[in-house]
Amino acid sequence: MSIDTPLKPVPVTILTGFLGAGKTTLLNRILHADHGLKVAVLVNDFGSINIDTQLVVGVEGETISLANGCICCTIRGDLLKTALLLLDRAEPPEYLIIEASGVSDPWAVAETFDLPELRSFFRLDSVITVVDAEYVRQQQYYEDLIIHQISAADVVVLSKVDLVTEEQRADVEQWVRQIVPRVRILPAIHGDVPMSLILGVGRYNLEVQPRIVVPRHDHEHDHHHDHEHGPHCDHDHGDGDQQHDHHHDHSAEFSTWSYVHDHPFSLKKLRTALQDLPATIFRGKGVLYLAETPQRRAILQIVGVRITVTVGEPWGDATPVTQMVFIGAPGGLDGASLTAAFDACLTNAPGQEQIAGQQSWFRRVFGGG
Numbered sequence: 001m002s003i004d005t006p007l008k009p010v011p012v013t014i015l016t017g018f019l020g021a022g023k024t025t026l027l028n029r030i031l032h033a034d035h036g037l038k039v040a041v042l043v044n045d046f047g048s049i050n051i052d053t054q055l056v057v058g059v060e061g062e063t064i065s066l067a068n069g070c071i072c073c074t075i076r077g078d079l080l081k082t083a084l085l086l087l088d089r090a091e092p093p094e095y096l097i098i099e100a101s102g103v104s105d106p107w108a109v110a111e112t113f114d115l116p117e118l119r120s121f122f123r124l125d126s127v128i129t130v131v132d133a134e135y136v137r138q139q140q141y142y143e144d145l146i147i148h149q150i151s152a153a154d155v156v157v158l159s160k161v162d163l164v165t166e167e168q169r170a171d172v173e174q175w176v177r178q179i180v181p182r183v184r185i186l187p188a189i190h191g192d193v194p195m196s197l198i199l200g201v202g203r204y205n206l207e208v209q210p211r212i213v214v215p216r217h218d219h220e221h222d223h224h225h226d227h228e229h230g231p232h233c234d235h236d237h238g239d240g241d242q243q244h245d246h247h248h249d250h251s252a253e254f255s256t257w258s259y260v261h262d263h264p265f266s267l268k269k270l271r272t273a274l275q276d277l278p279a280t281i282f283r284g285k286g287v288l289y290l291a292e293t294p295q296r297r298a299i300l301q302i303v304g305v306r307i308t309v310t311v312g313e314p315w316g317d318a319t320p321v322t323q324m325v326f327i328g329a330p331g332g333l334d335g336a337s338l339t340a341a342f343d344a345c346l347t348n349a350p351g352q353e354q355i356a357g358q359q360s361w362f363r364r365v366f367g368g369g
């Protein structure tokens, strides 16, 4: 970097919001929009496998995964280092978008960009909190965290308005306004919002945000990694020290459990296993290797009662492998019985019927937030 030609600070947008709210959906919209900007993306996933980087489509090479911890606490230093490294690239980005994990504290992420190391190189443009119109009012257990995430926003994208009535939507909007009275609320279906209201919206001001002190959730959360180790599970399990750095806060605890296998699933059996997942699991996502569509990845999404499996891109040169992550209440993921349930869905037989497009099902035993 030359001292004679000071760089213009790179605008930064932080995407935040609870698990499954629609952050990655919005991010994909932004990345495929016609804004002409060279955008770099930092994705921070929660769980031992970084599924989100695989779900950010069509922008390979520009998406950097910040895994093995949460960018608001355990790997905050990684966020700082990675942001600075971006500037040293031959072609530095013109815009930076950070997708925080659904359990992150956006205040801590925003404050990172206010540190002396980053302040002159980056300019925090906006904190966008994605709010799930269908589920946000049902998450009593995680309400503190969600309010905290909303309080940091200058823009709220109210997602999934196609799944609620006008009355429910108005109720959620009113609730959001009680938390951040002057916030701009953009209702959205699958992240379809005007880009001019999302990117380059101005200068975010940490000072004027109505910081809500949530006594039981001071941006700490426990990660209970109740790992299942499939035969091809090669992620780093030596994160014990990081876990011990965490303060125990029982109002915002999560467990994650993952499953990795290189044999294909029978979709018919998998459907039953997914529909019967325990009610303590709220979120699931993954890339599936299915006997019915062995040449193509299938994408699994579970949010609350809703399950979708979408046939996606061909595996190409990649070795087909299923990778799924589930997130739920602490103690709510029984690894042994989940392993047994999913192992029973594996098959060596070719799929009986070909599938294409998207399949949607409802869970049988989901009890709500």
Ligand SMILES: Nc1nc2c(ncn2[C@@H]2O[C@H](COP(=O)(O)OP(=O)(O)OP(=O)(O)O)[C@@H](O)[C@H]2O)c(=O)[nH]1
Pocket: 017, 018, 019, 020, 021, 022, 023, 024, 025, 026, 052, 101, 102, 130, 159, 160, 161, 162, 163, 188, 189, 190, 191, 283, 285, 301, 302, 303, 308
């Ligand atoms: N019907 C409907 N579904 C949506 C909408 N926005 C997102 N979804 C679905 O909600 C599910 C979760 O969306 P994601 O974008 O992955 O949510 P996320 O916030 O990135 O999830 P985490 O990274 O786990 O926190 C996916 O199945 C999406 O297709 C919407 O406006 N309407």
